[in-house]
Amino acid sequence: xxxxxxxxxxxxxxxxxxxxxxxxxxxxxxxxxxxxxxxxxxxxxxxxxxxxxxxxxxxxxxxxxxxxxxxxxxxxxxxxxxxxxxxxxxxxxxxxxxxxxxxxxxxxxxxxxxxxxxxxxxxxxxxxxxxxxxxxxxxxxxxxxxxxxxxxxxxxxxxxxxxxxxxxxxxxxxxxxxxxxxxxxxxxxxxxxxxxxxxxxxxxxxxxxxxxxxxxxxxxxxxxxxxxxxxxxxxxxxxxxxxxxxxxxxxxxxxxxxxxxxxxxxxxxxxxxxxxxxxxxxxxxxxxxxxxxxxxxxxxxxxxxxxxxxxxxxxxxxxxxxxxxxxxxxxxxxxxxxxxxxxxxxxxxxxxxxxxxxxxxxxxxxxxxxxxxxxxxxxxxxxxxxxxxxxxxxxxxxxxxxxxxxxxxxxxxxxxxxxxxxxxxxxxxxxxxxxxxxxxxxxxxxxxxxxxxxxxxxxxxxxxxxxxxxxxxxxxxxxxxxxxxxxxxxxxxxxxxxxxxxxxxxxxxxxxxxxxxxxxxxxxxxxxxxxxxxxxxxxxxxxxxxxxxxxxxxxxxxxxxxxxx
RNA sequence: UGGGGUAUAGCCAAGUCGGUAAGGCACAGGACUUUGACUCCUGCAUUCCCUGGUUCGAGUCCAGGUACCCCAGCCA
Numbered sequence: 323x324x325x326x327x328x329x330x331x332x333x334x335x336x337x338x339x340x341x342x343x344x345x346x347x348x349x350x351x352x353x354x355x356x357x358x359x360x361x362x363x364x365x366x367x368x369x370x371x372x373x374x375x376x377x378x379x380x381x382x383x384x385x386x387x388x389x390x391x392x393x394x395x396x397x398x399x400x401x402x403x404x405x406x407x408x409x410x411x412x413x414x415x416x417x418x419x420x421x422x423x424x425x426x427x428x429x430x431x432x433x434x435x436x437x438x439x440x441x442x443x444x445x446x447x448x449x450x451x452x453x454x455x456x457x458x459x460x461x462x463x464x465x466x467x468x469x470x471x472x473x474x475x476x477x478x479x480x481x482x483x484x485x486x487x488x489x490x491x492x493x494x495x496x497x498x499x500x501x502x503x504x505x506x507x508x509x510x511x512x513x514x515x516x517x518x519x520x521x522x523x524x525x526x527x528x529x530x531x532x533x534x535x536x537x538x539x540x541x542x543x544x545x546x547x548x549x550x551x552x553x554x555x556x557x558x559x560x561x562x563x564x565x566x567x568x569x570x571x572x573x574x575x576x577x578x579x580x581x582x583x584x585x586x587x588x589x590x591x592x593x594x595x596x597x598x599x600x601x602x603x604x605x606x607x608x609x610x611x612x613x614x615x616x617x618x619x620x621x622x623x624x625x626x627x628x629x630x631x632x633x634x635x636x637x638x639x640x641x642x643x644x645x646x647x648x649x650x651x652x653x654x655x656x657x658x659x660x661x662x663x664x665x666x667x668x669x670x671x672x673x674x675x676x677x678x679x680x681x682x683x684x685x686x687x688x689x690x691x692x693x694x695x696x697x698x699x700x701x702x703x704x705x706x707x708x709x710x711x712x713x714x715x716x717x718x719x720x721x722x723x724x725x726x727x728x729x730x731x732x733x734x735x736x737x738x739x740x741x742x743x744x745x746x747x748x749x750x751x752x753x754x755x756x757x758x759x760x761x762x763x764x765x766x767x768x769x770x771x772x773x774x775x776x777x778x779x780x781x782x783x784x785x786x787x788x789x790x791x792x793x794x795x796x797x798x799x800x801x802x803x804x805x806x807x808x809x810x811x812x813x814x815x816x817x818x819x820x821x822x823x824x825x826x827x828x829x830x831x832x833x834x835x836x837x838x839x840x841x842x843x844x845x846x847x848x849x850x851x852x853x854x855x856x857x858x859x860x861x862x863x864x865x866x867x868x869x870x871x872x873x874x875x876x877x878x879x880x881x882x883x884x885x886x887x
Numbered sequence: 888u889g890g891g892g893u894a895u896a897g898c899c900a901a902g903u904c905g906g907u908a909a910g911g912c913a914c915a916g917g918a919c920u921u922u923g924a925c926u927c928c929u930g931c932a933u934u935c936c937c938u939g940g941u942u943c944g945a946g947u948c949c950a951g952g953u954a955c956c957c958c959a960g961c962c963a
Contacts, residue, residue: 332910338903452960462890507890512959518961560958638899639911641900642893644893649913651898659925784922852924882923
């Protein structure tokens with residue numbers, strides 16, 4: 323383990339539990355976890371926390387982590403999601419090996435065990451309608467009322483359940499319920515439904531079944547069948563733990579995993595629930611599940627975030643039972659830290675301003691040598707064309723600059739990175755509007771490469787691109803999707819999180835001028851545009867059109883100073 | 888007014904047997920700088936939700952409060 327890794331290697335309560343279990347030789351010292359998504363949507367960074375936790379624990383303790391699709395509700399699930407989820411888990415850098423499972427693999431066994439429960443008198447077919455079941459469940463403060471069907475004979479239950487399976491009854495006419503305690507203060511224990519009739523075909527089992535088991539019944543048994551030792555889930559399942567344990571005690575599979583709950587991830591300035599994410603997509607507020615502003619794994623990947631950064635982030639946020647909202651700045655920090663190490667540097671001008679170097683020979687082009695990554699001595703150099711007409715960033719020129727402005731302004735010297743030291747001699751403006759059209763400079767031929775042989779100090783260094791030798795691009799700048807740390811905080815009662823969408827979450831820049839070497843950039847590969855941020859080519863790029871995404875901007879202490887004025 | 892949880896800095900979060908508050912992010916200074924980036928220094932909780940109690944000693948133990956989150960799907 324390197325020094326850096328040790329820094330973020332902090333313990334958490336789950337690791338403590340597992341370490342105690344290992345030292346007491348519980349489960350023969352083995353650790354088997356699982357990541358159990360329902361294939362009814364795309365994964366987001368909250369799932370990444372769970373994936374990193376479960377797979378990470380397995381790695382750390384030489385165990386295994388299964389990928390298991392919790393596919394018990396065919397109405398909402400699709401194979402398309404299964405494929406997307408697998409891809410996301412792989413992209414994050416985890417490997418389930420042979421341990422790919424589906425709850426639907428266990429439908430036969432689950433059915434068999436349900437019959438067992440009936441025979442034990444622990445489950446019964448209830449013929450109440452859905453709202454009758456709801457009405458008799460009681461409230462948070464009042465106990466429920468027992469179903470009139472609660473004491474049906476074992477024979478009758480067996481027969482009815484079999485007929486449910488055969489498809490003899492319409493949806494909603496009967497369910498199988500566990501017989502526990504209608505007066506339990508825990509609502510989950512008030513004779514929960516464990517099987518319901520759904521006459522829909524399943525994406526894996528086809529039309530074999532028309533009854534499907536419920537989560538509470540399925541999940542614990544699936545865990546036990548797979549020999550899971552630690553079944554880690556989020557806080558809202560804490561109330562379900564007694565039911566998890568109850569089911570396993572009744573069926574006795576010789577394995578009783580321990581359910582442990584932790585707090586799900588919330589991030590500032592974004593939303594994480596499947597429902598809200600779906601609304602953003604369906605309402606056209608974003609371009610799709612992989613819109614680079616989305617906190618989905620697909621969005622994050624397209625944006626250019628790296629799996630390494632995500633894993634580091636998940637390590638740093640820790641694991642606890644506290645409801646919390648993590649500052650998105652931490653995620654961005656992790657992305658910058660990772661990209662700073664590996665992203666090749668390049669020059670790109672986002673909002674171009676033409677500069678003419680008056681004393682530079684017309685038509686001359688010379689190649690200047692630039693470092694690919696000053697922070698990585700092994701990254702080598704590249705040659706960048708320089709000529710009489712170049713573009714610089716509009717922000718890097720001010721006709722009448724404030725005190726600490728170290729960039730280009732009339733009469734002041736500034737360095738063009740890797741090229742020459744220049745001095746602004748003239749500003750050309752539109753006579754009508756006063757807009758600055760171009761700037762003229764002279765260069766000092768003695769300063770090739772940017773060094774001053776006489777040792778004179780030049781504070782500012784700016785990036786540039788040769789006008790005749792650059793590519794035109796569209797650059798998409800992304801900002802927080804919402805204007806509020808907590809998007810659910812709305813002004814008036816009628817409002818929703820959608821009212822807090824940041825109108826500047828996407829800013830499209832056209833006519834950006836990029837260093838020619840970017841022509842061959844592969845989609846998704848991160849580059850640092852020096853002094854700007856990290857960018858990657860977007861999949862929307864074509865032969866005719868180059869599109870880059872801004873992954874994350876560089877920190878900008880000048881912007882802070884300037885905005886304080 | 889039932890049950891289950893959680894409270895340590897602006898945001899995360901560690902804190903085993905009670906021994907005198909880790910770390911990261913953010914923020915603020917400074918150094919360095921051919922990226923106002925990076926890196927490097929420095930600062931940032933006399934106090935752990937509150938009130939009592941036990942103790943030589945309490946974030947840790949005890950008692951009583953308070954605040955917030957979750958639960959009444961034939962969703963997971």
